[in-house]
Amino acid sequence: MRRELVCTQAGTPPHLAVRTTPMPQPGPGEVLVRVQATSVNPIDTKRAEGYGQRLLGLKGAARFPLVLGNDVAGVVQAIGANVNRFAPGQQVFGLLGTGRQGGAHASHVLVAQDLLVTAPDNTDPSTLAVLPYSFTTLWLALRATGLNAGNARGKRVLIHGANGGLGRLALQVLVPWGCDVTAICGKGERQVGLELGARIAVEYGPHCIAALPTDFDVVLNFANWNDDGLLAAHLGPDARGQATTVHPLLSNFDRLGWLKGAWASHRDRSKVRSVVASRAPKARYAWTIFKPDRDALTALAEGVRTRRLGLPVGVTTSLENAQDAFHHVSAGQPGRAVLLP
Numbered sequence: 072m073r074r075e076l077v078c079t080q081a082g083t084p085p086h087l088a089v090r091t092t093p094m095p096q097p098g099p100g101e102v103l104v105r106v107q108a109t110s111v112n113p114i115d116t117k118r119a120e121g122y123g124q125r126l127l128g129l130k131g132a133a134r135f136p137l138v139l140g141n142d143v144a145g146v147v148q149a150i151g152a153n154v155n156r157f158a159p160g161q162q163v164f165g166l167l168g169t170g171r172q173g174g175a176h177a178s179h180v181l182v183a184q185d186l187l188v189t190a191p192d193n194t195d196p197s198t199l200a201v202l203p204y205s206f207t208t209l210w211l212a213l214r215a216t217g218l219n220a221g222n223a224r225g226k227r228v229l230i231h232g233a234n235g236g237l238g239r240l241a242l243q244v245l246v247p248w249g250c251d252v253t254a255i256c257g258k259g260e261r262q263v264g265l266e267l268g269a270r271i272a273v274e275y276g277p278h279c280i281a282a283l284p285t286d287f288d289v290v291l292n293f294a295n296w297n298d299d300g301l302l303a304a305h306l307g308p309d310a311r312g313q314a315t316t317v318h319p320l321l322s323n324f325d326r327l328g329w330l331k332g333a334w335a336s337h338r339d340r341s342k343v344r345s346v347v348a349s350r351a352p353k354a355r356y357a358w359t360i361f362k363p364d365r366d367a368l369t370a371l372a373e374g375v376r377t378r379r380l381g382l383p384v385g386v387t388t389s390l391e392n393a394q395d396a397f398h399h400v401s402a403g404q405p406g407r408a409v410l411l412p
């Protein structure tokens with residue numbers, strides 16, 4: 072039998088239970104992975120509260136009972152037809168999309184072979200399970216701004232939320248690419264930004280953004296939607312763009328319904344886009360939304376292989392004690408949260 076962690080209904084703290092289901096069989100192109108570690112990301116704690124009901128509902132990913140989680144690290148147990156890159160017994164890690172098939176908080180999951188990569192030998196699965204969802208989102212945000220390894224050298228990048236999961240990974244990518252990074256970190260976390268190679272690191276507080284220079288090429292907002300317009304005002308005239316992961320798209324639809332939600336999102340987006348356009352006519356402005364991406368996974372695999380990418384793990388628990396991991400994340404405690412099924 073397979074064990075899965077279900078979120079039985081929306082609520083705070085989350086309503087969690089472990090249940091058993093029949094072992095699934097891999098279909099064509101699918102790999103059955105015995106999960107050794109999976110993670111609880113901020114999105115999981117929000118979805119457990121009912122966040123994203125309307126938009127995620129379109130993908131069948133909002134109806135309770137819900138199995139949450141996107142990250143997988145484990146061992147191949149069985150493969151379906153046409154699977155040619157993996158064999159039983161291999162150590163792998165990768166991603167599940169957010170959809171009606173359910174998430175990764177389980178003892179076994181089916182994963183499309185394109186969304187799996189081989190794990191380096193002797194790597195702790197916990198350290199792998201905290202990476203794919205966050206790294207993929209970061210990669211999509213970078214792509215949306217047009218920044219890549221080929222054009223990044225010397226670019227001035229401002230990261231808001233630099234001591235968080237996405238922020239740390241951004242520093243681990245952008246510093247080796249030769250970017251000149253300014254990091255806005257949480258209270259008492261400035262040293263994190265500096266240790267990861269930011270040239271300037273400041274702690275978030277009143278007026279901290281206003282005091283920064285106004286010539287950034289790229290802005291990444293991983294922290295606070297309310298700051299998005301202010302951040303945009305710090306782009307320079309030749310800026311490439313700004314990407315934010317903390318946009319109100321899902322919450323607007325949840326709060327206001329389809330029509331008013333669409334209107335509010337258009338208005339919110341236009342407001343910041345007009346600041347971006349007034350600062351830098353050619354700059355892009357993007358609201359990043361996670362979705363699995365093969366290029367991102369390939370870049371992640373290379374970063375893990377060369378030991379350039381990693382996030383600190385703050386807590387590990389069993390599925391039965393998952394409440395502790397969810398609390399760890401929603402309370403903003405340091406380090407990522409890992410479930411060991």
Ligand SMILES: NC(=O)c1ccc[n+]([C@@H]2O[C@H](COP(=O)([O-])OP(=O)(O)OC[C@H]3O[C@@H](n4cnc5c(N)ncnc54)[C@H](OP(=O)(O)O)[C@@H]3O)[C@@H](O)[C@H]2O)c1
Binds near residue numbers: 233234236295359403
């Ligand atoms: N759109 C998408 O598809 C998508 C995908 C992935 C992530 N996300 C979102 O992107 C954000 C970053 O993800 P993450 O995994 O890096 O989260 P994280 O590890 O919790 O880091 C969040 C960072 O933002 C800072 N922060 C949080 N709230 C803030 C506020 N009100 N004002 C100023 N700074 C604030 C935190 O500072 P402290 O140290 O002070 O807490 C921390 O540096 C999260 O909100 C997450 O839900 C969205």
